[in-house]
Amino acid sequence: MFLITGATGNVGRHVVAELASQxxxxxxxxxxxxSARLPAGVEVAATADFPLDGVTAVFLNPAVFYTGFGDLLERCRAHGVRRVVMLSSLASEQAEDSNPIGRRHLDLEREIEASGLEWSFPRPGAFATNTLGWADRIRATGTVRGPYADAQLSPIHERDIAAVCARALTGDDLVGERPPLTGPESLTFADQARLIGKAIGKDVRYEELSPEAARAEMLGNPHMPPAIADSLLEMWAESVGRPAFISPEVERITGRPARTFAEWAADNADLFA
Ligand SMILES: NC(=O)c1ccc[n+]([C@@H]2O[C@H](COP(=O)([O-])OP(=O)(O)OC[C@H]3O[C@@H](n4cnc5c(N)ncnc54)[C@H](OP(=O)(O)O)[C@@H]3O)[C@@H](O)[C@H]2O)c1
Structure with missing residues (x-):
């Protein structure tokens, strides 16, 4: 039995679907x-109950463990769980530079490593789903407002992350590995807005905000801590004019090329139209 946390999340929902389809x-x-709307045949349980009976491998989404794992890893061992796959972050590679997103994921990785359980830590970079935050404005005005129009990212389709996570749960080849995961191409924010426009048959323009104005907008979200906003702004500033890192790992692990942002935009066009 595979236990999936954050099962309605960006990645979790696709991990569930992939395993169920197998x-x-x-x-x-x-x-x-x-209200979870998960596939028929999947057992659905409350996160608060965390039933571990019969479970051999667990998928952990850090979004569910904002206050840490508590005694969860001990409970996993006591119930005979063999393997933990945690959705980590490419930012973990810069954690020693006091990147707070990376620091948090690296601390969780280390806690799991110390537990004695088998582990695998897929490390995705920016999710293509981050652009869903643009959807309301695109629907209303056909524009996006944000900082650093020319910041370059390699956004990854959540289904590719999920495919790698499913492989890490079911096969042995990713045990002890931290594969970096990205989309297949370096794109600016302005490119991403344009490609969403193409998917919905509309011109979508990216209007650049000053970093200060963008920071103020980001902090309007009560779930955005200032340290994370600052770290993201710094990362985007550094990536202007610098092609984003492209990892070959999605294709190596899944046997198919990573999905493009244009494919992601087509898959999600109804959310922007
Ligand atoms: N966004 C990126 O670009 C990016 C890049 C690299 C790594 N990451 C990392 O990937 C992970 C997933 O991020 P995400 O934003 O995409 O999350 P998400 O998958 O949208 O959220 C996961 C699910 O967790 C559950 N959840 C949320 N808050 C919870 C809480 N306080 N307690 C219990 N359950 C909770 C929710 O499910 P229910 O409502 O059904 O309970 C939610 O659907 C994070 O660690 C993030 O840092 C993100």
Whole structure:
């Protein structure tokens, strides 16, 4: 049995679908089982209950463990869980430079490593789903407002992250590995806005805000700590005019090329139109 935390999340939902389509037994955790809309045949349980009976491998999404793992890893061992796959972050590679996103994921990775459980830590860079934050404005005005129009990223499709995570849960080849995961191309924010426009048959323009104005908008979100906003702004500033890192790992692990941002935009066009 595979236990998936954050099962309604960007990646978790696709990990559940991938395992279920392979005929695997899946227990999906969510805070609200009644509204989870998970595939038929998947056992759905409350995150607060965390039932570990019969579980051999666990997928951990750090978003669920904002206050840390507590005694979870000990409980996993006591229940005979063999393997933990945690959705980490490419920012972990810069954690020693006091990048707070990387620091948090690296601390969680180290806690799991020390537990004695088998582990795998897929480390994705920027999710293509981050652009869903643009959807309301694109629908209303056909524009996006944000900082650093020319910042270069290699946004990754959440289904590619999920495919790697499913492989890490079910096979042995990624045990003890931290594969960096990215999309297949370096794109600016302005390129991403344009490609969303192409997917919905509309001109979508990226209007550049000053870093100060962008910071103020980011802090309007009550879930955005100032240290994270500052770290993101710094990362984007550094990536202006610098092609983003492209990892070959999605293709190596899954056997198919990483999906492009244009494919992602086509898959999600209804959310922007
Ligand atoms: N966004 C990026 O570009 C990026 C890049 C690299 C790494 N990451 C990392 O990837 C991870 C996933 O991020 P995400 O934003 O995409 O998350 P997400 O998958 O959207 O959220 C995961 C799920 O966790 C559950 N959840 C959220 N808050 C919770 C809480 N306080 N307690 C219990 N359950 C909670 C929710 O499910 P229910 O409502 O069903 O309970 C939610 O659907 C994070 O660690 C993030 O740092 C993100």
């Amino acid at each position: 005929g695997r037994k899946v227990r999906a955790l969510t805070r609200d089982p009644a």
